[in-house]
Amino acid sequence: MDVEKNVLKKINFQSMGISNPLLSWFDTNKRALPFRENNKPYNVWISEVMLQQTKVDTVIPYFNEWIKKFPNIKAVADASEESILKSWEGLGYYSRCRNFHRAAKIIVKEYNSIIPDTWDEFRSLPGVGDYTAGAVLSIAFNKNYVAIDGNVKRVMARLTKRRKLSKYNQNYIKSTLNKHIDKNRPGDFNQALMELGACVCLPKKPKCDECPINGICLGYKNGIPTNYPMTSVKKQIPLQIYVGGIIKFEKKFLIQKRDGKMLNGLWEIPMKKITRKSNHIEYFKKYIFNKYGYKIKFKKIISEIEHAYSHFKMKLIVMDFIQIDDIIGVGTSFSWISKSDIDNYAFHKANHKVFKLFNNSNWDV
Ligand code: SF4
Incomplete structure (x- = not known):
């Protein structure tokens, strides 16, 4: 020195x-x-x-x-x-x-x-x-x-x-x-x-x-x-798995507003982190019922998308659901929208990757 x-x-x-x-x-x-x-x-x-x-x-x-x-x-x-x-x-x-x-x-x-x-x-x-x-x-x-x-x-x-x-x-x-x-x-x-x-x-x-x-x-x-300067060894970024659903009712689908430290205030399709990949369909259905009171019916898995954040990598399993009750309702932290409403809301990047999947296939909403 x-x-x-x-x-x-x-x-x-x-x-x-x-x-x-x-x-x-x-x-x-x-x-x-x-x-x-x-x-x-x-x-x-x-x-x-x-x-x-x-x-x-x-x-x-x-x-x-x-x-x-x-x-x-x-x-x-x-x-x-x-x-x-x-x-x-x-x-x-x-x-x-x-x-x-x-x-x-x-x-x-x-x-x-x-x-x-x-x-x-x-x-x-x-x-x-x-x-x-x-x-x-x-x-x-x-x-x-x-x-x-x-x-x-x-x-x-x-x-x-x-x-x-x-x-x-x-x-x-x-x-x-x-x-x-x-x-x-x-x-x-x-x-x-x-x-x-x-x-x-x-x-x-x-x-x-x-x-x-x-x-x-x-x-x-x-x-x-x-x-100069010495580069530090990069930490391994963990992978986190999420399940998310396009939940449709008539010509609309459900979105929710994020509330928390990360991406606060931005909108997304309902999604939830899971710790195990098994039984994730039932897990997601339960999450929706507990959060919104909606009963939903699974149709199919659409695809998986990946997205990298600075501190973790996300794998999102995107599924297709229909809402089987006859109620939709609107709150300050959730909404039912049609495809043409997307531009009125700010969505985070991973969610736009979900929308991209639908641009290539039939939206039917
Ligand atoms: S190391 Fe950077 S500052 Fe030094 S001579 Fe090269 S370009 Fe210039």
């Missing part, structure tokens, strides 16, 4: 000019992205929220549609949660969207619809962490805050030859960036580092020959930049 520290002391980013080559590279090479067309705080903020855990290509159409539908913070605050979730449908990590909605309401109520530009105020809003606060305050308000995402961590770990992203090393990275952030263009400095990580300093095959800061990169000088 002492040897490494001594080496690092010798690196003077300022004198070697990390900022100038980085920014001139960024000015010439940055991707033309819709959220870079202007630095309006609202646009920057929603794009940063969408980009968390999500690829740029996936975000672009969502961002464009969102700005059309909700052009400002007031439009978000005034919208229903249902409508907000519908616009987020398919983007995943829905708590981001719900937090943004809550934050928008606070801004309208407490800040007269003006997004606050101080660290303490902005950082205290729901869903805003250090990264989002740093990104929005630097890009939209030109304030001197660093924004350290996964790409920046990788670039900095290679640049400073850090094997582990330990707390100590993360603090080191942060203090190094705080020292050397370009005070005139902090937002561009942050974006340039992120862009470098996304387009040049790639996880598996960094394009070091094209890198504007390869002259000061210890990882590159060491010969094997991909050694």
